[in-house]
């Protein structure tokens with residue numbers, strides 16, 4: 001607390017007046033005391049208000065986990081196996097018996113596809129965690145494209161739409177290539 005010490009000099013001295021009684025000095029000191037107390041109390045108020053604000057503004061969105069896996073591990077452990085399921089779920093194969101259409105045949109097989117699509121979407125979220133995201137520009141944009149393709153695959157699987165899986169698989173594959181072209185270390 002800074003008290004303006006200079007003003008303790010009574011006005012009568014400061015102005016060069018010939019008479020300077022104690023009462024004037026005491027009045028000035030009293031006045032300064034009252035102002036100091038008022039400043040002190042209001043200062044305390046600010047400190048308390050500040051502490052309250054800090055408490056209520058506690059970082060709600062603060063990450064509760066720290067990224068552990070490397071991008072490479074996420075690619076090999078999560079992305080690659082999940083993408084593989086999507087790519088292989090629908091298509092055609094040529095065998096000696098002729099062209100065979102491939103598509104999930106029952107709820108259980110469709111569930112495998114939607115689980116993998118959901119895993120892809122979530123692995124996209126992992127790529128966006130601070131501490132893992134390589135930048136806030138193209139990395140985010142390209143990961144969003146990857147997530148969108150995963151979501152399209154998820155919706156197609158939930159609708160049991162084989163053509164939708166093909167289209168989403170194409171978009172997904174394009175999103176891998178776009179990101180690798182810019183970021184994959186050789």
Ligand code: HEC
Pocket residue numbers: 070071072075076079080083127139142143146172173175176177179180183184185
């Ligand atoms: C947002 C960017 C991004 C997207 C999207 C992405 N990747 Fe990657 N991927 C990377 C990076 C960066 C690396 C290199 C990691 C390293 O070597 O440290 C990588 C590496 C890989 C690797 C090689 C790992 C190794 O052992 O060297 C595979 C496999 C892979 N990605 C698969 C995929 C597949 C499949 C998709 C799409 C379904 C995909 N990635 C989508 C960024 C991405």
